[in-house]
Amino acid sequence: GESVGLHLPTLSVQEGDNSIINCAYSNSASDYFIWYKQESGKGPQFIIDIRSNMDKRQGQRVTVLLNKTVKHLSLQIAATQPGDSAVYFCAETQGGKLIFGQGTELSVKP
Amino acid sequence: EAQVTQNPRYLITVTGKKLTVTCSQNMNHEYMSWYRQDPGLGLRQIYYSMNVEVTDKGDVPEGYKVSRKEKRNFPLILESPSPNQTSLYFCASSFGDRGVLTFGAGSRLTVL
Secondary structure (H helix, E strand, O other): OOOEEOOOOEEEEEOOOOEEEEEEEOOOOOOEEEEEEEOOOOOOEEEEEEEOOOOEEEOOOEEEEEEOOOOEEEEEEOOOOHHHOEEEEEEEEEOOEEEEOOOEEEEEEO | OOOEEEEOOEEEEOOOOOEEEEEEEOOOOOEEEEEEEEOOOEEEEEEEEEEOOEEEEOOOOOOOEEOOOOOOEOOEEEOOOOHHHOEEEEEEEEOOOOOOOEEOOOEEEEEO
16 A cells, blocks of 8 residues: 655764755655654654645754655754654655654764 | 543553553544554554544554544554554544644553
8 A cells, every 4th residue: 555655764963963854655645744753752743744735844943845746755954953863754644544654763963 | 731641551461351542632632543653664543533423444453443432532442452463552633634643652552
């Protein structure tokens, strides 16, 4: 069936650098694309979403880009901080269904 | 405090012994859903509910039941648990179905 996947399972960045986490999706009919952050021992936490008719959305220190031509989603984190260390999941909605990608573990080096 | 509350947080049980994991939210959300998280498989949706008395299957509904008799509660029922249902379970809720979910803290279930 359709799936949402990630290009890289792990990402290590220096504190203060920008991080880019990528995601590929396969279903063009998805309504929204969402990024979640999951810290160890906790439930996922919503970061930012983007509607399928948009190509960019900015939040606080985060930007999500959607390229529907190549079915690619990315999360950019500016000035990465140690507190950003976590697993990041992309997800897509299809009606009430929510499909998650496998996750990328972001590690921030001091 | 706005939150999704799951219970129990940890449970060890045996094959075939019926169990229920409760989920309650205090945000008046219409949408609620259950997920299981397994290493290497990520988060997979079990069931979701768009509103009271409305439930639908997610990607992995086999072996599970749900009910939505009240807006705030969405229990997950394992009628006859098996070892392959050993997992970390999350309940979540939101306004609408655009995926802006608030997750519970998780329930770690072990079936022996």
